[in-house]
Amino acid sequence: MAQSRNADGNGVPPVGGPGAVSLALTVNDITRTVRAEPRLTLAEALRGPLGLTGTKIACDRGACSACTVWLDGVPVCSCMILAIEVGQRRVTTIEGLAEGERLHPVQAAFVAHDAVQCGFCTPGMVMSCAALLAHTKQPSADAVTAAISGHLCRCGTYPHVIAATVAAGAETKGDGP
Ligand code: FES
Numbered sequence: 001m002a003q004s005r006n007a008d009g010n011g012v013p014p015v016g017g018p019g020a021v022s023l024a025l026t027v028n029d030i031t032r033t034v035r036a037e038p039r040l041t042l043a044e045a046l047r048g049p050l051g052l053t054g055t056k057i058a059c060d061r062g063a064c065s066a067c068t069v070w071l072d073g074v075p076v077c078s079c080m081i082l083a084i085e086v087g088q089r090r091v092t093t094i095e096g097l098a099e100g101e102r103l104h105p106v107q108a109a110f111v112a113h114d115a116v117q118c119g120f121c122t123p124g125m126v127m128s129c130a131a132l133l134a135h136t137k138q139p140s141a142d143a144v145t146a147a148i149s150g151h152l153c154r155c156g157t158y159p160h161v162i163a164a165t166v167a168a169g170a171e172t173k174g175d176g177p
Pocket residue numbers: 056057058059060061062063064065066067068077078079080
């Protein structure tokens with residue numbers, strides 16, 4: 001099999017950095033190029049050069065899920081992924097859920113069920129609950145509990161988050177958002 005070679009011809013892939021490199025990131029269906037050092041996490045790239053501050057960084061070590069976004073529709077902790085690792089995968093953030101003025105059903109249910117206090121965990125919670133709704137018709141309270149099991153809410157909104165997501169599932173009747 002043919003093997004790509006760097007300038008030295010030794011088969012070692014070229015290394016980017018440590019200075020800034022150009023990255024093309026597709027976020028909420030828009031592809032933008034940013035200049036970032038390879039050490040930048042996806043969470044930092046979103047909040048910094050891309051200006052999407054809805055994604056929160058709390059622990060910055062994969063322990064709280066506050067920074068949850070979707071990669072190709074799958075919830076992930078964006079503080080645990082380097083921006084340079086994202087490649088062609090589609091990123092969806094909390095800013096990409098609503099359609100214009102119309103909130104995503106999970107967002108609307110969070111408001112209706114008072115599932116927000118300080119709000120720091122909320123974008124990540126919403127992303128995980130919305131992903132659940134996208135793949136599970138009318139999820140049970142147990143299913144929601146499992147979906148948010150990695151999320152820490154210091155304000156204790158869990159019962160409201162669960163009730164909101166169950167209600168959003170019932171309201172959409174499993175048709176998904
Ligand atoms: S900020 Fe990413 S898991 Fe806590």
